[in-house]
Amino acid sequence: xxxxxxxxxxxxxxxxxxxxxxxxxxxxxxxxxxxxxxxxxxxxxxxxxxxxxxxxxxxxxxxxxxxxxxxxxxxxxxxxxxxxxxxxxxxxxxxxxxxxxxxxxxx
Numbered sequence: 001x002x003x004x005x006x007x008x009x010x011x012x013x014x015x016x017x018x019x020x021x022x023x024x025x026x027x028x029x030x031x032x033x034x035x036x037x038x039x040x041x042x043x044x045x046x047x048x049x050x051x052x053x054x055x056x057x058x059x060x061x062x063x064x065x066x067x068x069x070x071x072x073x074x075x076x077x078x079x080x081x082x083x084x085x086x087x088x089x090x091x092x093x094x095x096x097x098x099x100x101x102x103x104x105x106x107x
Contacts (some may be wrong), residue, residue: 009051009052009053010052010096010100011052011053011071011072012053012071013052013054013055013070013071014056014060014071015035015036015039015056015057015067015068015069016028016032016057016058016059016066016068016069017033017036017057018063024063025064025066026059026063026066027059027060027067027068030066030067031067031081031082031083032067033056034083035067035081035082035083036056038083039054039069039089040054042086043093048093048097052093052097065080066080067082069089071092071093071096076092
């Protein structure tokens with residue numbers, strides 16, 4: 001039986017990097033791959049690797065609104081995300097970390 005554990009991260013950022021051939025839009029063709037790399041670098045530069053994980057994901061099913069980025073377990077979803085949105089996402093992650101670390105400190 002699989003072992004169930006709590007996530008070791010305060011938040012986990014998933015970036016759709018799915019690419020498809022043909023005419024339908026896909027996140028990987030719309031900066032998704034670059035976006036993941038930039039987010040990962042931004043998390044590392046801030047020293048957050050202990051609390052924040054950035055991962056690529058397959059198709060999230062909202063290709064027409066991509067690139068899509070999700071933050072879990074908070075359930076935050078960004079659509080039509082571009083490299084210009086990285087600082088906004090980092091600001092949101094910083095607030096999540098600040099709130100959660102303050103909560104842990106008072107326990």
